């Protein structure tokens with residue numbers, strides 16, 4: 001069986017969907033999409049039933065279709081902030097985009113339940129049939145390598161008489177346990193703790209295994225502005241000022257925390273992790289109630305009544321329930337050029353904004369001819385992992401933003417893009433408020449020093465990481 005198309009896109013997850021959507025809007029290209037899942041949306045199909053977006057729906061999904069109603073939550077721990085679509089809503093949204101926009105355009109052929117084999121061929125996981133594609137370009141929309149607990153067994157050993165479940169199975173609980181042990185301190189671990197607390201489990205009965213403490217983003221700072229497209233100008237100004245006025249890396253983190261840009265669960269512990277997790281103030285207050293935090297490294301083995309970790313062991317209740325939240329979500333992958341001959345590898349060009357990044361890459365593909373220029377405009381901002389990565393992504397993000405701002409047509413595109421919550425729309429009739437004008441002046445004043453300091457600190461952190469690993 002042979003197929004022909006301009007683009008062969010491997011992966012119909014959020015990034016593949018956002019890329020194809022922009023390509024359909026801005027070109028007349030034809031596309032073949034291949035994915036192992038039965039439905040578009042990628043890892044959202046495997047997510048825990050109580051998952052929600054960690055950022056407002058108003059700038060998630062694809063550029064051409066709204067997700068949600070831009071409502072403000074009136075109840076719950078996200079109260080007062082823009083709505084967060086549930087996992088089920090995200091999946092339904094991508095399914096509709098596929099059916100109503102992609103397939104009905106007549107330009108997209110979609111092959112679910114198919115595995116890419118390489119060399120522009122793929123195989124149906126249902127019939128075994130292999131199809132060969134002839135495409136001008138191959139787009140790798142799988143590179144972020146997202147892994148979630150339900151599809152990945154834990155890396156530690158679990159004895160057979162121990163109750164250990166992925167957090168997906170929490171809503172299936174039918175019997176209480178005297179202790180609930182949440183393994184993992186990323187956003188998924190936080191969600192597991194919040195779920196338990198919301199179901200009236202006492203904080204004293206929750207043990208939280210936290211191999212690393214994390215810097216966390218305050219979701220209140222990641223909200224669309226009243227015009228629907230500006231966020232955080234004041235926040236950014238405060239951040240620039242804090243960095244510019246800092247005297248060391250520790251002092252910088254302290255100042256950025258003081259000004260509300262970064263949060264942490266325990267003020268007495270220096271975080272070594274940063275993975276773009278977001279919480280609200282209400283969520284943070286809940287998480288702080290959990291005092292039984294196990295900081296003894298990573299789990300090696302779970303036995304009845306005992307947890308062995310890399311830095312010691314802990315005795316726990318015999319009927320404890322272990323909740324695995326250790327999958328990596330987005331891994332830190334080696335950076336490769338986004339545009340490389342007939343290969344496009346989707347990666348983040350703005351920190352932790354995967355769908356926005358995929359849409360920008362499609363726009364650049366559609367609008368710029370030279371590969372050098374395309375790659376210059378798509379400098380990769382790799383997914384962060386360590387606290388020092390906060391500095392790296394903040395700097396890389398600022399540099400990309402400066403490069404884009406120097407290109408008037410790109411700036412206009414960004415301003416009009418639904419997925420871009422940072423850039424002011426070019427046709428906005430909103431007059432900047434006094435506070436915003438002051439913030440912009442502040443950025444202009446402190447920006448250059450802040451960027452220079454970030455460069456210095458990154459150099460220092462890299463040297464010390466090199467030293468530690470040696």
Ligand SMILES: Cc1cc2nc3c(=O)[nH]c(=O)nc-3n(C[C@H](O)[C@H](O)[C@H](O)COP(=O)(O)OP(=O)(O)OC[C@H]3O[C@@H](n4cnc5c(N)ncnc54)[C@H](O)[C@@H]3O)c2cc1C
Pocket residue numbers: 010011012013014015016034035036037041042043044047051052053054055056060114115116117141142143144145146148188329330352353354355
């Ligand atoms: C719990 C959770 C909450 C999140 N919340 C947010 C949020 O609020 N905002 C945000 O911006 N990001 C969020 N993220 C990050 C999120 O991962 C990205 O937004 C985005 O969904 C990543 O999509 P992707 O297309 O890169 O990856 P995936 O969703 O993993 O999609 C890749 C697809 O490729 C397919 N595939 C892989 N290999 C092959 C192959 N060989 N052949 C065929 N198909 C293949 C897979 O089946 C999959 O469907 C969240 C992540 C998690 C885990």
